[in-house]
Amino acid sequence: xxxxxxxxxxxxxxxxxxxxxxxxxxxxxxxxxxxxxxxxxxxxxxxxxxxxxxxxxxxxxxxxxxxxxxxxxxxxxxxxxxxxxxxxxxxxxxxxxxxxxxxxxxxxxxxxxxxxxxxxxxxxxxxxxxxxxxxxxxxxxxxxxxxxxxxxxxxxxxxxxxxxxxxxxxxxxxxxxxxxxxxxxxxxxxxxxxxxxxxxxxxxxxxxxxxxxxxxxxxxxxxxxxxxxxxxxxxxxxxxxxxxxxxxxxxxxxxxxxxxxxxxxxxxxxxxxxxxxxxxxxxxxxxxxxxxxxxxxxxxxxxxxxxxxxxxxxxxxxxxxxxxxxxxxxxxxxxxxxxxxxxxxxxxxxxxxxxxxxxxxxxxxxxxxxxxxxxxxxxxxxxxxxxxxxxxxxxxxxxxxxxxxxxxxxxxxxxxxxxxxxxxxxxxxxxxxxxxxxxxxxxxxxxxxxxxxxxxxxxxxxxxxxxxxxxxxxxxx
Amino acid sequence: xxxxxxxxxxxxxxxxxxxxxxxxxxxxxxxxxxxxxxxxxxxxxxxxxxxxxxxxxxxxxxxxxxxxxxxxxxxxxxxxxxxxxxxxxxxxxxxxxxxxxxxxxxxxxxxxxxxxxxxxxxxxxxxxxxxxxxxxxxxxxxxxxxxxxxxxxxxxxxxxxxxxxxxxxxxxxxxxxxxxxxxxxxxxxxxxxxxxxxxxxxxxxxxxxxxxxxxxxxxxxxxxxxxxxxxxxxxxxxxxxxxxxxxxxxxxxxxxxxxxxxxxxxxxxxxxxxxxxxxxxxxxxxxxxxxxxxxxxxxxxxxxxxxxxxxxxxxxxxxxxxxxxxxxxxxxxxxxxxxxxxxxxxxxxxxxxxxxxxxxxxxxxxxxxxxxxxxxxxxxxxxxxxxxxxxxxxxxxxxxxxxxxxxxxxxxxxxxxxxxxx
Numbered sequence: 001x002x003x004x005x006x007x008x009x010x011x012x013x014x015x016x017x018x019x020x021x022x023x024x025x026x027x028x029x030x031x032x033x034x035x036x037x038x039x040x041x042x043x044x045x046x047x048x049x050x051x052x053x054x055x056x057x058x059x060x061x062x063x064x065x066x067x068x069x070x071x072x073x074x075x076x077x078x079x080x081x082x083x084x085x086x087x088x089x090x091x092x093x094x095x096x097x098x099x100x101x102x103x104x105x106x107x108x109x110x111x112x113x114x115x116x117x118x119x120x121x122x123x124x125x126x127x128x129x130x131x132x133x134x135x136x137x138x139x140x141x142x143x144x145x146x147x148x149x150x151x152x153x154x155x156x157x158x159x160x161x162x163x164x165x166x167x168x169x170x171x172x173x174x175x176x177x178x179x180x181x182x183x184x185x186x187x188x189x190x191x192x193x194x195x196x197x198x199x200x201x202x203x204x205x206x207x208x209x210x211x212x213x214x215x216x217x218x219x220x221x222x223x224x225x226x227x228x229x230x231x232x233x234x235x236x237x238x239x240x241x242x243x244x245x246x247x248x249x250x251x252x253x254x255x256x257x258x259x260x261x262x263x264x265x266x267x268x269x270x271x272x273x274x275x276x277x278x279x280x281x282x283x284x285x286x287x288x289x290x291x292x293x294x295x296x297x298x299x300x301x302x303x304x305x306x307x308x309x310x311x312x313x314x315x316x317x318x319x320x321x322x323x324x325x326x327x328x329x330x331x332x333x334x335x336x337x338x339x340x341x342x343x344x345x346x347x348x349x350x351x352x353x354x355x356x357x358x359x360x361x362x363x364x365x366x367x368x369x370x371x372x373x374x375x376x377x378x379x380x381x382x383x384x385x386x387x388x389x390x391x392x393x394x395x396x397x398x399x400x401x402x403x404x405x406x407x408x409x410x411x412x413x414x415x416x417x418x419x420x421x422x423x424x425x426x427x428x429x430x431x432x433x434x435x436x437x438x439x440x441x442x443x444x445x446x447x448x449x450x451x452x453x454x455x456x457x458x459x460x461x462x463x464x465x466x467x468x469x470x471x472x473x474x475x476x477x
Numbered sequence: 478x479x480x481x482x483x484x485x486x487x488x489x490x491x492x493x494x495x496x497x498x499x500x501x502x503x504x505x506x507x508x509x510x511x512x513x514x515x516x517x518x519x520x521x522x523x524x525x526x527x528x529x530x531x532x533x534x535x536x537x538x539x540x541x542x543x544x545x546x547x548x549x550x551x552x553x554x555x556x557x558x559x560x561x562x563x564x565x566x567x568x569x570x571x572x573x574x575x576x577x578x579x580x581x582x583x584x585x586x587x588x589x590x591x592x593x594x595x596x597x598x599x600x601x602x603x604x605x606x607x608x609x610x611x612x613x614x615x616x617x618x619x620x621x622x623x624x625x626x627x628x629x630x631x632x633x634x635x636x637x638x639x640x641x642x643x644x645x646x647x648x649x650x651x652x653x654x655x656x657x658x659x660x661x662x663x664x665x666x667x668x669x670x671x672x673x674x675x676x677x678x679x680x681x682x683x684x685x686x687x688x689x690x691x692x693x694x695x696x697x698x699x700x701x702x703x704x705x706x707x708x709x710x711x712x713x714x715x716x717x718x719x720x721x722x723x724x725x726x727x728x729x730x731x732x733x734x735x736x737x738x739x740x741x742x743x744x745x746x747x748x749x750x751x752x753x754x755x756x757x758x759x760x761x762x763x764x765x766x767x768x769x770x771x772x773x774x775x776x777x778x779x780x781x782x783x784x785x786x787x788x789x790x791x792x793x794x795x796x797x798x799x800x801x802x803x804x805x806x807x808x809x810x811x812x813x814x815x816x817x818x819x820x821x822x823x824x825x826x827x828x829x830x831x832x833x834x835x836x837x838x839x840x841x842x843x844x845x846x847x848x849x850x851x852x853x854x855x856x857x858x859x860x861x862x863x864x865x866x867x868x869x870x871x872x873x874x875x876x877x878x879x880x881x882x883x884x885x886x887x888x889x890x891x892x893x894x895x896x897x898x899x
Contacts, residue, residue, distance in 0.1 A: 022551065022553045022858075022887040022888075022889050023553040023555070023566070023887070024553060024554070024555040024885040024886065024887055025555060025564070026555045026556070026557040026564045026863075026883055026885055027557070027563065027564050029557065029863075029883065030561070032561055032562075077562075101716075104716050108716075108719075416871075416872075416877035416878075418558075418609045418610060418611075418612060418613075418880045418881075419610065419612040419613045419657075419877065419878050419879055419880055420612050420657040421877075427659075428659075430659060449560060452560070462561060463561070464560060464561030464562035464563075465558070465560025465561060465562065466560070466562075467558065467560075467562075467609050469609070469612065469657060470607070472659065472660040472661075473659040473660060474659045474660065475659070475660045476658070476659050476660050476661070476714045476716055476717070477714075477715070477716065
């Protein structure tokens with residue numbers, strides 16, 4: 001036996017060598033590297049997108065999968081250091097509360113429900129803003145504040161609990177009763193952390209607040225003011241020689257909040273309804289219509305705009321929230337459901353409008369619709385602000401991730417990653433969370449990969465990307 | 478009857494053929510002697526495996542004989558996603574393709590009859606858990622066992638022809654992949670046996686002198702058809718289970734035709750050199766389609782009632798060269814090489830055939846223990862060259878159902894065979 005072993009040992013050793021040496025190695029092909037960038041200390045500046053906001057809330061799971069956290073994980077493979085985020089503690093994991101799919105209708109439509117917040121510790125001095133569990137660490141590197149606009153960053157007391165209102169997400173990052181502005185906070189963070197790399201994704205709320213309110217709240221930010229403040233914060237971030245990425249504002253008209261309720265189909269459905277002959281006869285008599293006019297009597301879908309009520313066209317974008325309102329019984333004395341009115345061709349607009357919507361008002365309220373003029377205004381301002389972001393970024397030699405161009409592509413074609421299709425569709429598209437605006441963890445991972453591509457191209461780096469398929473889309477029960 | 482029993486027993490042991498032994502999912506391991514010589518043999522009449530490589534050459538064999546051989550394939554793959562990151566490997570699987578040949582004929586007669594069992598196509602790959610391409614494939618086992626009765630006839634002392642009936646007796650496919658769900662990952666397994674298929678293997682062999690011989694052979698296509706294979710899904714999110722109702726599938730995989738040309742040169746009694754070219758009609762493999770059913774009617778599994786994935790293979794050539802040197806009556810040394818061109822176009826590489834052009838080197842040794850009984854050992858090494866496909870390649874070809882990245886594979890195949898001539 002021993003002899004057999006002795007005689008066969010060299011042969012077995014050789015066989016082992018051949019088979020062992022057979023494993024190909026691609027790990028250095030190409031080798032991961034930081035290139036000209038230094039990722040040792042990274043900070044992230046921005047709004048809800050930076051904070052990991054999703055499903056209309058900030059909660060622990062979303063925070064842990066924020067795009068800065070994903071990026072930091074990849075940076076660590078090329079010399080990046082630790083990355084501290086102001087995550088809600090386990091005990092307050094539901095944070096501000098968030099949306100979830102509670103159930104499905106028999107037809108398979110998801111029914112949304114609200115997960116109650118457990119990160120709220122009280123009510124602010126204004127009597128309406130909830131106070132959130134404070135982050136007490138002094139080492140925060142994710143400076144994302146949901147809701148913040150560039151227009152807000154220089155505002156003192158933006159996170160100060162006061163009777164006039166404040167931002168609770170900023171308030172929880174600061175010490176109690178800290179009146180500093182966001183820019184001052186960032187300045188302090190830069191001085192303390194001495195970042196070598198940053199991401200800045202501010203600007204979305206400078207158009208989103210307007211868009212998501214159907215043009216009824218928060219005006220579009222002024223470009224001159226935007227430029228001044230954006231330049232300021234960029235100077236603050238680059239003061240210590242840090243490299244970084246600035247990120248543009250995606251066109252909000254591409255997100256499910258505005259694309260899920262199909263305007264053209266709603267118009268079609270409303271128009272398809274037959275006007276009862278008795279009503280048509282009453283209208284013809286009451287308005288003294290000509291036979292030609294009488295022949296055009298039909299239902300139409302009406303919306304309220306800044307210039308009065310009018311019939312909707314496919315260019316008007318209905319908000320996700322409108323689906324719970326359109327075609328529900330009117331809250332006024334109007335006999336038709338909300339949004340539905342009578343259209344008669346050739347009738348004086350005032351008369352037609354009056355008929356359809358004004359007395360008593362029945363057109364879909366403006367806050368549920370971003371009408372064509374508002375869409376154009378949002379897009380024009382987005383372009384203006386994006387040009388400022390690109391100019392400021394380029395003037396500092398920073399990498400620029402044009403998220404607008406990227407998301408326009410996603411809106412058109414979706415994005416397939418590792419054989420898994422993703423699109424900008426609500427719920428089924430995997431990329432957007434249940435609020436229809438903010439990404440899912442999958443969406444944030446896709447964004448992180450795109451940012452990495454830009455970093456690699458700008459700084460000659462080879463930061464590895466993530467596998468976005470390992471991050472979830474919408475959470476299904 | 479005895480032969481049949483033997484074959485059935487053989488079929489039971491056959492563990493199938495391995496990953497990646499010739500372009501696509503072809504497995505070109507004719508016999509231990511041929512493997513040692515780079516896989517040549519179409520233009521030679523050295524051994525019983527002629528009935529696979531060129532049935533026309535069988536009539537020129539002078540002895541009755543039985544030979545069996547078995548190989549073990551060790552495939553080692555590296556995959557790196559296009560975005561970078563750590564490389565992925567295969568879980569180590571070893572498969573043992575098998576060959577068996579026997580032929581009988583009157584001494585100095587013109588006729589010779591034979592029977593063979595071989596595995597010309599197959600694949601076994603198991604990727605590591607969680608790898609980026611898991612939605613395309615996590616594991617595949619593809620087996621095809623051919624049984625071929627053959628007759629060969631020497632028209633003259635120099636010219637012989639032969640033909641065999643190729644029977645796809647046992648074939649199976651088992652394919653497993655991960656199912657992407659919004660917030661979970663499910664699993665699907667497709668498992669089926671192929672229906673019996675028939676084809677023909679025919680050849681002609683011409684040996685104008687002691688020093689030269691040529692051969693031509695053709696093996697026809699057999700469609701490996703699975704009807705009513707089992708679909709098993711697990712881990713599907715409750716709300717989405719209505720999309721996974723099919724429990725049977727139909728699929729057809731073409732096992733393509735090959736045309737083979739070979740040249741044999743025997744400068745001395747001791748030295749034999751072979752040159753072969755194989756042409757495989759891979760263009761038959763256009764797409765891989767699974768039709769899902771329940772109770773005989775089309776039924777949804779995933780996105781629809783069928784899944785179709787582009788293959789669009791191209792016809793491919795393999796060039797082989799090899800030689801045998803008889804040191805003495807007992808000992809023969811063999812050496813060979815081959816260049817195998819991939820049928821898979823850029824942007825069409827799939828995890829089940831992570832293919833590219835291959836460089837193949839082989840060596841072998843034969844030893845006659847007695848006048849009638851010999852043993853052959855062979856070793857083949859295949860380097861499947863590095864292949865990268867980008868996301869843009871996939872988008873441009875409409876092949877985004879697979880994964881972008883770089884593949885590189887090495888395959889080592891030691892083997893041993895026994896032969897008995899009488």
